[in-house]
Amino acid sequence: MFQAAYLPENYFSQHDVEDIFGNGETCEIDLGCGDGGFLLQMARQYPDTKFLGIERLLGRVRSVCSNAETERLENVRVLRLESRYFLEWFIRPGSISRLHxxxxDPWPKTRHHKNRLVQDHFLPVLHRALAPQGEFLFKTDHEEYYEWVLEHMNNSPLFRKLTWEENEFYYPKTDFQLHWESMGKHIHRARFAKTEHTAQA
Ligand SMILES: C[S@@+](CC[C@H](N)C(=O)[O-])C[C@H]1O[C@@H](n2cnc3c(N)ncnc32)[C@H](O)[C@@H]1O
Known part of the structure; x- marks a missing residue:
């Protein structure tokens, strides 16, 4: 039986998609995949696409791996690592076709905004990690974080906003989306593509 957990020999070297999956040049990333509801549904729907979940909590990593292995979803891997480190140092630049x-967590308090992943200095990191025409897809129930992300992305020449109508393409709801919607909350979504602009180092 295949092992869904990816256990790198070396956390300090850059990794290709081939190192992680055994072949291929690009994959899709579910950053903070949680219990993996979205990741597993995507992997079932697109068996020829590689899906890598990044998650820091061990219990969640184990649960996603166990479900992927039981179903023999061989296009799934899960890596226990911190999101930003993964994008900045771990994955070879240009390896990600879509980043979900x-x-x-919206980090709602002003003094915690520095903990948000999307910041000015994060945009070149994201741009470098994406493959040409690679996409960044974002959802949140938190209106202020949604506006924050729109403002950062729209002000950057590194990205252009794409349309994302309901049912424009297959896109299952995540476990947290289902939870927030059951409480009557609205989920905002935004989709961006990497431009050919060169990021300054
Ligand atoms: C609010 S949950 C959302 C889970 C899933 N995306 C969903 O919508 O159902 C956020 C997840 O991201 C993980 N997470 C938060 N910060 C992280 C980080 N810096 N690196 C890796 N995982 C992180 C958390 O452990 C948690 O499982």
């Missing part, structure tokens, strides 16, 4: 960043 779904229902993250």
């Amino acid at each position: 960043y779904l229902c993250p």
